[in-house]
Amino acid sequence: DGGITQSPKYLFRKEGQNVTLSCEQNLNHDAMYWYRQDPGQGLRLIYYSQIVNDFQKGDIAEGYSVSREKKESFPLTVTSAQKNPTAFYLCASSGGTAQAKNIQYFGAGTRLSVL
């Protein structure tokens, strides 16, 4: 999965709980992205970051938060405000000439379920 590590692979959330999904990359990429994928659907953009200490909301940011304190790391927190969090979450990164073409490299994903 191209130098992008997502953990954990499976995650369970209880009612009212915040959970954090980890995404680490060793590709020296500037840009990182979080997507949500529901069964049989395409990807929807949650948040993205073009550079350290900066990030922007995507199409479905409500109920999620992120930070980008280090170039290698872009954790996603699913807050209790996200009422339907069950989905497959994918992290991606892009950099250099690939970023100029918007080619993205993906992690293996985290599957989040609600208990």
Next chain:
Amino acid sequence: SQQGEEDPQALSIQEGENATMNCSYKTSINNLQWYRQNSGRGLVHLILIRSNEREKHSGRLRVTLDTSKKSSSLLITASRAADTASYFCATVAIIQGAQKLVFGQGTRLTINP
């Protein structure tokens, strides 16, 4: 909103046959990309075709682009069981002043041995 829409949503063929998937999009593009996703895994970039290109090949993959019809097709020749996966087209959209990759809903391809 979905910039790219794939057709068909699902395709099942016999090993050795060719598989063709189509993608339509709405706005002008700089490039169009195809990605592959094995079940329960992340996406893998397959091929990129620029807006001034009409056809591109990579191994058993052939991509065409018709900007007048705002459509692209992905052809996989001599399919193998290992080609079983979902295939997504993606285009770049300018949203809130930034370039973002927008994915279609994908075509689920099953290769029967």
